[in-house]
Amino acid sequence: MALSRLSSRSNTFLKPAITALHSPIRRHVSTDTSPITIETAVPFTSHLCESPSRSVETSSEEILAFFRDMAQMRRMEIAADSLYKAKLIRGFCHLYDGQEALAVGMEAAITKKDAIITSYRDHCTFIGRGGKLVDAFSELMGRKTGCSHGKGGSMHFYKKDASFYGGHGIVGAQIPLGCGLAFAQKYNKDEAVTFVLYGDGAANQGQLFEALNIAALWDLPAILVCENNHYGMGTATWRSAKSPAYFKRGDYVPGLKVDGMDALAVKQACKFAKEHALKNGPIILEMDTYRYHGHSMSDPGSTYRTRDEISGVRQVRDPIERVRKLLLSHDIATEKELKDMEKEIRKEVDDAVAQAKESPVPDSSELFTNMYVKDCGVESFGADRKDLKVTLP
């Protein structure tokens, strides 16, 4: 106890040097950018290519950022859970908790010029791309200030300026779209790549293989990332796929299997994949990950798996705990500091929820906007002209 008080007092000397950070959290932790090398716990398995090295170059700042971002994503998803149960979020709500390492690890390896497209489990990917919490919550609650102005909902988050292309409700339909993004990058000679995320359920879709063929044929800079959380809604992978080695199913396309609960391994794999895709065309990354919630809020998540399994994964493989252990063992932060950080994040999320709750719902004229582009001052009517009428900009 005395020791920690001592260390916190001594850290006040370091405070001025650290407050140059953008985060509102007053931190006393080490935010060194000097490189640290950490070995991933699980080796990579590869198909038709070499595995990247298990030693990942990172820094204190980066690991701390992982912790902060993942904790924020986790809190956001838990908050969404309560909002759904309070009937403020309706319809479908697919939560990402447990899979956060994928979102943060990927972001650490790429730039905002690289495109990401994913399925309906998109809340955390949106945040990872720079989306704001309040925009996410507003969209979930169907408010005008949401990222899609309340018209998309949980499954349709987009952020064009950060090259985040959504947010798609139909399983697997985003895969050809993602290849289209890669095609455009090649057409425009962008030197950027596209990460096309899909799940183990979508891995059995025909359009995946059609898109793989096209991407491999034309050397498109597409990286297909299979987020294997082992359950396609209620069906386990061994019951739906003859070959659950998703990284191998590309056949002629190289693949890599990655521990998706380890943010550093994800970062390493994505970095490797980006280099590969820019030179040699598509590559498949299979991320071995897990979701704690059911498929969506309507699914309890316990009818097809045991609670022991869920809590087992939570104890052994939780991505945030893993990073916490790293931070503590490398003396980057103390236990108390991390707990304070989590408290701040909790407050941040609660504030965002409160702000989103206050924001207005879209007015009825919004029903017809964004149907077509540039409506030229034309008047637009609903099927019943007398009721709804709006002049489009």
Added chain:
Amino acid sequence: MSAILQGAGAGAAAALTPFNSIDSNKFVAPSRSSLSVRSKSYIVAGSDDGTNKSFGSSSLIARRSQPLMIPNAVTATKADTAASSTSLKSGHELLLYEALQEGLEEEMDRDPHVCVMGEDVGHYGGSYKVTKGLADKFGDLRVLDTPICENAFTGMGIGAAMTGLRPIIEGMNMGFLLLAFNQISNNCGMLHYTSGGQFTIPVVIRGPGGVGRQLGAEHSQRLESYFQSIPGIQMVACSTPYNAKGLMKAAIRSENPVILFEHVLLYNLKESIPDEEYICNLEEAEMVRPGEHITILTYSRMRYHVMQAAKTLVNKGYDPEVIDIRSLKPFDLHTIGNSVKKTHRVLIVEECMRTGGIGASLTAAINENFHDYLDAPVMCLSSQDVPTPYAGTLEEWTVVQPAQIVTAVEQLCQ
């Protein structure tokens, strides 16, 4: 007298009528069409009297009609030349598929973001020769030969469009696009809306459809009716080399997804089109033959059956007004409405199926909006609700023939 206005390149400002919003006060009856949207940036063949009003009925008569058409693949029909022919200073004669190609090539020259993707569009030159020679000129990346995976390459086109490219996706036969229905409906139509306006999808999906010469059931489909409910897309059907080129160019320039329906049997229609650049309005119907007794609404190939029937009708003393609706979604209820108010009788002739077809929607729209102006119920002649049989005689019976049109007009005009 010419109602053809020059394209944007010519910059002729004086004679141009900018887009006018449909002034709701001009409508006496409410319009059912959910919107009358104009795309930006291109000039249309609109009223040429210089006054700034929405399409007055008088200007429609002076509108472009086909002076001489010598179709060789279809029933030998000459468009009725009673309507004034446009005074073309110069022009060149070509076939419909060449007109499409010309439009496509001009747009690809104009904007490097325009690209074509489809099966056999590149090296083979297109199964109907619409993209012939383009791969040599523009390269493989801009005229992309895809493998046979409609779902994937349609999705790919839409994804590319999200970033700003302007792909033209060709379905070798419209019927094959059923495999891409998910992409067209959910992604193409809806992404602009669900993203709150962040993404635009300026794709053109085109291909031949319709009943051909004994092609069999699966290759004789009319998909207009399946696509018409998809919110967010526009549908147009071309029928002459003139409007084929004009609509192709307009569709490419439009920021909205447009489905351009061509017809297998119309590709070899020959016509003289202007040398100057021009574009057709995507949402406008075409007055083919003005008249007084009855309004006949049609599109695509049935236009020629109607014109052939019109010859017989004129000999019998009738004066039909023939309108090629061209815009299948949204309907040009302004033109149609003005015509109904004049003639009070409507006959719809279409190649779509009876059930849930374009004619069915149009009948509902006319009844809802112009009921007070009708002296007789709206009659709709459509194809039979059967898969198109192979046998030639049976196939003839599935589509509407000129004799049936004549009978229907006589019935309505009693």
